[in-house]
Amino acid sequence: MQAVILAAGEGKRLRPLTHTMPKAMVPVANRPILEHIIRALEKNGIREIIVVVGYKKEHVIRHLNTLDIPVRVVVQERQLGTAHALACAAPLITGDFLLLPGDNYVDTASIARIMREKNAVLTWEHPHPSNFGVLVIRDGLVREVIEKPQDAPGFTVSTGIFSLDPSFLQYLDETEIPDAVNRMIRAGTPLKAVAAADWQDAVYPWDLLKLNAALLRDVRPERAGRSGPGVVIRGRVSIGKGTTIGPNTTILGPAIIGDDCDIGANCVITSETSVGARARVEPFTMIGQSVLLDDVSIGSHSRIVEAVVGTGSHLGDHATTFPTKTIFSIEREMIGAKFGAIIGDHICSAPFCIFRNCIVGNDVVIDDGKTIYGEVPDGAKLL
Template sequence: MVQCVILAAGEGKRMRPLTGSRPKVMLPVANRPMLEHLLRAVRDAGIVEFILVVGYEEAAVRHYFGDGSAFGVKIRYVTQKRQQGTGDALMSAEPHLNGQFLLMNGDMILSLEDISKILVNSAPVLGVCTSDHPQDFGVVTVANGKVTGLEEKTEFPKSELINAGIYLFNRDIFTNLAGITPSPRGELELTDALMPLIHEGRLSAVTLFSWSDMGSPWDLLDANEVLLQDLTPGIFGEIEEGVVLKGAVHIGKGTVVKTGSYIEGPCIIGENCRIGPHAYIRGATSIGNNCHIGHSIELKNSIVLS
């Protein structure tokens, strides 16, 4: 049975101050932590055993996901005590891995369809996607379905393909990891362990089409807009007279939308909120639990944290 390792130990410094009191993977998109969207997609692809590598503010992850039973999966946790790179993070999970496994960065959004495309292949596999700014990522070159080169954040990229941070491995990768040395920034880089596979022509590339990187705050807004396109409408709160709801709108329990408010979907509003009176909430907006959107406030394309 294939297992899944998700790297969720980082703070996400480029997300400050949003990550001042929570890990990056717990930032909400469409009113769920980005890590939950990823876990659900992997689960729906048929994987039920997860190893989460945690570190910064790890209690938030452990408390929210628990043993995984609420999500129909089994979760084990491994703590990366020091931020010493992706290679070090993966090695910390080794004792819990039995055979073939999926490895993913926790700070991205990916569809069930793309995850399934990875899983139908035999390890080792690297997920890649096209980018209009490949110089900000690991740049990948591919020939005949095999990775021929991988270069980190180069000023002159040789390709528009980038490393999407999702891999299918078997336990052979740990032999490669044992042979790498710290990079100039003092970290054990997983990409260094890929080089023997690339030189031997063994690393397959699978192109992804739904990948969203969560590197910066504005990436949250882009992903929020995409995920809300599949929003299931539902009204579980109180709607006063004179309120207009248009399109896909989901309103949580205990929330009151006061008179004169106008809400255009797609929009999700959490539990125990107070909206209005005369608030105007426009599309691609997510409002967390226990929020107050006051008199005559207008919101559009926004995420309001709980």
């Protein structure tokens, strides 16, 4: 069986993290979302995989070339919708296939369920269905997909993961996959609804925290680094090659720390935390329920909780993230969310800064002692 993964989109609602990389390449549990999908397919014996790339395609292609599984790449030169993206891959499709978005997580068991069905969609019960395609289902069959309705008729949504036969390709003159699916249903082809075992979508940047926690449940314990005296490691913890853990530091799993990191003395890293490669955490710092991307540095005596910190960012000594609930405007939608901070790439903050439920753009410079809240645009200087 073939699988087609659509990884051409930008992921505008995930900004500032997707200014420099496509959504499918955002690291969660220290691997791009796209790689987690490919591994789940591989575990189900699917090795004929086609990936459609577009926005920042070089990032995706470069990473795919590092994998130990062959992947065929198709380029969508202009982002003209998901149906067009699949049409770009149509010449390579030779039989029944799975269709998956490249920016959602799905577990191995869910893929096994839908593989057994012909013309089916994986479904999920979601508390906020209006962000997705809502399914109208009767007698186990999908009657209609209602894309992002203001008043959803139910809580069952499409995961965007389908098992299809090649006849579906005749409906791809539509802009988006849900429109093509509705045309197929109206033409008389039944579409089965199959409940997923586990599925996660990061619609907004703070959703990465929940997705990270879900993926860390399966982290493989590994001790490749060096630990100083008095270090306590409990639970499922993976420590990468070349990493040093300073004396009297405590790490509680599930957690993952990448290669060549320097974790200082007397630090605490709690569960549901991912630390990317070459990160530096200075002494007496606590990090919990957070995602630190590659090359991040956190100053001493800091407390970073419920935060995403982008590539190459530096937070000075005594930095604090403060989780509270705020309403944000994302793509002209008013969205309420509770988290500590979403911090973009290559920001630099001086000591004693407080990040209070904020979204900080890329390349921001922050003077000492500032309290940051709300949204800070790319390139801002808070002096």
